[in-house]
Amino acid sequence: MKKTVQEIAERNTSDGINRRDFFGMAWKALGILAGLEASGMIISYFFSGKNKNTNPPKQLLEAGPANAFLPGSVTAFMGGRFYLARQQDGGFIALSLRCTHLGCSVSWEENKKRFICPCHSSAFDIRGEVLNPPAARALDYYPVLIENGVVKVDIGTLKERKTFRKEQLIYA
Ligand code: FES
Structure with missing residues (x-):
């Protein structure tokens, strides 16, 4: 009891x-x-x-085989909210499509080889560098990994930056 x-x-x-x-x-x-x-x-x-381990887990999105992306090409991955831009020297960068001015989505203009923002006309080059204000800094980017020749983008880790630097490019 x-x-x-x-x-x-x-x-x-x-x-x-x-x-x-x-x-x-x-x-x-x-x-x-x-x-x-x-x-x-x-x-x-x-x-x-x-x-x-203080790093958050990676959220890898498989973009495809590295050799499927030609130098100088830009491929949109709207589901991942980025553009995979391959530079003329072969380096990859995954650019956020969010404009660094006020956050509108930029589009790639193939004929002018630039990203343009429909809201206030900021423009960015293929590396995400500012060509035209009011945006004051380069497009943000996501880390790229190349494993067994396959390009993968960590869409869980957005990297902010002021400007483009060569070490932001990843090579196969
Ligand atoms: S939000 Fe892109 S230029 Fe203003």
Whole structure:
């Protein structure tokens, strides 16, 4: 038969332990248990290896074989919200289609070899560099990986930048 806390407290009172002492001991016991649980959580955190990996998991979108993209070409991946731009030297960059001015979607103009924003006419070259303001910085980009000749884009990691730099290009 289960006894209530009050019954136990009353029995203990009759055994010589008063109610205040009983609840004081109960609170101490609960405090010790809570302390042990917190210690266990801290120890498991530091020994699980989770603290070592602060990078979010990759969300890889397979774009296709590297040799399917000609130098100087731009291919739209609207589902991933990027353009895969292959430079004349063969380097790849996955450009966000979001204009860095106020966020409208840019389109690629093949005949002028530039991205144009329909909202306020910002323009960007094939590397995403600003050709025409009001946008003040280059199009953002997503990391590109080339594994076994296949181009993959990590659409979970948007990289912001002020300007284009050569090391942003990835080669097969
Ligand atoms: S949002 Fe693109 S130019 Fe303003």
